[in-house]
Amino acid sequence: MTSRYLGNKNTKEFHDLQHQTPKCNISEIVERVYFTSEQQAKRAGYDPCDHCLEGSTR
Ligand SMILES: [Zn+2]
DSSP: OOOOEEEETTTTEEEETTSOOGGGOGGGOOSEEEESSHHHHHHTTOEEOTTTOSSOOO
């Protein structure tokens, strides 16, 4: 099982680690939760990051 998607528990945003950009500030995420798919992250109530994921609603 891979954990490609990283969620930030504080902001409720998640990132695609295979397309992360410096703007994602991945290293500054303290409260981390991992997902195996975008669908799983969305179902858990997380929003896709503008910088590394398509289809962001923000
Ligand atoms: Zn991101």
